[in-house]
Amino acid sequence: MAKWLAKSEPDECGIDDFAQSPDSVIPWDGVRNYQARNFLAQMAVDDEVFLYHSSCKHIGIAGIVKVVRDAYPDPAQFNANSPYHDPKSTPEKPRWQAVDFAFVKKLPRLIPLDELKSLPGLEQLPLVRKGNRLSVMPVSEEEWQTILQQV
Template identity: 70%
Template sequence: MSKWLVKTEPSECSIDDFAKAEHQTIPWDGVRNYQARNFLAKMAEGDEVFIYHSSCKHIGIAGIVRVVHSAYPDPTQFDSDSPYYDEKSTKEKPRWQAVDMTYVRKLKRLISLDEIKSMSGLEGLPLIRRGNRLSVMPVTDEQWQIILSSA
């Protein structure tokens, strides 16, 4: 099983939103970056995912969720009332993917970006690469364990 990190603004969807919906799924949709979309397409049922809060007062990894439904065409791309509508996308040739995820646990404390940057062994983590703004990215098993060991 693979490991991932997804960025979200807590005002959009936070680890607390997942906790409130425990035993329910939340669709991870609205991703409109091709590389992030390609990573979404690789997610499989059972994969674990760090929820990373960004664009907020307290930035960092807040918790873990699990993929419960692998990639499928993102329905928001077909909804003209959605901010994620894509007029170039068709049912026959969808451009965007979504996955469904469910709550696993909130971390005991937020692991800040500064702390992540200072951890030995995380130099290759896409999150801390200069200029990387991806909202979905892979995490190796070793990186996952390094991060969790500080939680």
């Protein structure tokens, strides 16, 4: 079972959206970066994912979700009314992937980026490396445990 981190703006889809409907499945779509898309394609059912709130007042890791459906073609790419529409993508040759997430837990406190940057053992985590803006990234088991110890 792999570990991941996915960034989201909490006013679009945050940990509270998952927590309000703990039995609900939320599609993780709209990712339009090729490297992040490739990471989505590697996700498997039951992989755990840190949900990271970004582009907001309080940024950091807010909770944990899990993958409940393997990668599939992102339906938004085919919808001309979607902000994630891609006219170059076809059902026969989809360019973008989505996965489905479900709620696991909200952390007792948000773990802010500044704190994550200061933790020994996280130096290679793409989130804390300068210039990395990926919305989806792998997290090693050691990094996962280091982060969980901060809760």
